[in-house]
Amino acid sequence: QSALTQPASVSGSPGQSITISCTGTSGDVGRYDFVSWYQQHPGKVPKIVIYEGSKRPSGVSNRFSGSKSGNTASLTISGLRAEDEADYYCCSYAGRGTYVVFGGGTKLTVL
Amino acid sequence: QVQLQESGPGLVKPSETLSLTCTVSGDSISSASFYWSWIRQHPGKGLEWIGYIYFSGSTYYNPSLKSRLTMSIDTSENQFSLKLSSVTAADTAVYYCATVNSWRVDYWGQGTLVTVSS
Numbered sequence: 001q002s003a004l005t006q007p008a009s010v011s012g013s014p015g016q017s018i019t020i021s022c023t024g025t026s027g028d029v030g031r032y033d034f035v036s037w038y039q040q041h042p043g044k045v046p047k048i049v050i051y052e053g054s055k056r057p058s059g060v061s062n063r064f065s066g067s068k069s070g071n072t073a074s075l076t077i078s079g080l081r082a083e084d085e086a087d088y089y090c091c092s093y094a095g096r097g098t099y100v101v102f103g104g105g106t107k108l109t110v111l
Numbered sequence: 112q113v114q115l116q117e118s119g120p121g122l123v124k125p126s127e128t129l130s131l132t133c134t135v136s137g138d139s140i141s142s143a144s145f146y147w148s149w150i151r152q153h154p155g156k157g158l159e160w161i162g163y164i165y166f167s168g169s170t171y172y173n174p175s176l177k178s179r180l181t182m183s184i185d186t187s188e189n190q191f192s193l194k195l196s197s198v199t200a201a202d203t204a205v206y207y208c209a210t211v212n213s214w215r216v217d218y219w220g221q222g223t224l225v226t227v228s229s
Contacts, residue, residue: 034214038158045207045222046158051215089158093214099171100160100214 003101004029004090011109017078020106022090023071028101030071034093037066037075040105041086049088050075077108085110113137113145115208115220123202123227129195133208133220140189141166145210145217147184147191152222153204163211164191198227 005023012018022029022037029035035053038046048057050066053073063078073092077084090103119131133147140147148163162172164182172180181194195202205222 032214036215038216045219046216048215048217052213057217091158091160091214091216098174099163100173100211102158102160105157 003094003098004092004103006088006090006103006106008104009107009109011111012080013111014080014082016080017076018080018108020075020077020088020090020108022073022075022092022103024073024092024094024101025071028092028094028098029068029073031095032093033068035066035068035073036091037064038089038091039084039086040089046089080110082110084108113210113218115210115218117206117208117220117223119223119225121224121226123198123225124229125199125227126197129193129198129202129225129227131193131206131208131223131225132190133192135189135191139186140184140191141186145212146171148209148211148216149182149193150207150209150216150219151204152207153201159204161193161195161206200227203227 037050039049040046049064053068054066065076087105089105094101114136116134123129146163149161164170179196184191203226207222208220209216210218
């Protein structure tokens with residue numbers, strides 16, 4: 001069982017927007033602004049798409065955005081494209097002793 | 112641009128020690144910019160943080176693996192290493208070395224599959 005809870009799957013049609021949630025606790029997501037999101041295509045290495053909750057690394061499309069409310073972080077992908085179909089993982093700093101926790105991953109299907 | 116490459120046996124027997132090395136290029140492992148990290152992914156499953164080591168040698172381990180885990184750093188070879196003892200089939204996974212900066216993973220190795228089997 002993962003420390004952060006994500007839906008197993010989400011889907012959307014091209015052009016639509018989807019949101020993936022990532023629920024933690026007051027000891028990780030709720031306490032620190034260090035949530036990151038990773039995109040992983042089958043057989044590939046994960047790639048960071050959001051860090052520190054809402055910041056986009058250079059080269060990542062502005063269709064990707066992140067936010068947080070309470071103990072839940074969210075990744076929104078707007079203007080869905082076929083190439084967005086992948087697994088998405090959230091990750092949070094969880095303080096001394098635990099340090100880093102991942103979500104179980106969400107499979108995004110573009111219909 | 113940091114590049115990372117894992118190396119080590121792809122097959123380990125149960126109860127033995129899994130040993131992997133990550134060779135770093137593009138930056139000095141003595142750089143204070145990163146925590147040098149290991150992350151694994153069980154087949155068809157999600158990501159699991161294993162731990163990381165700082166250039167000073169300070170280590171930070173996943174509590175669930177801590178009793179079996181040793182990480183080290185070799186500044187002369189620009190490498191860092193992972194040893195996981197008393198492995199079982201549950202340790203079969205793709206192991207990634209990676210860099211962590213401000214609690215985000217910026218760079219990943221290609222990953223290496225380690226299978227625990229007799």
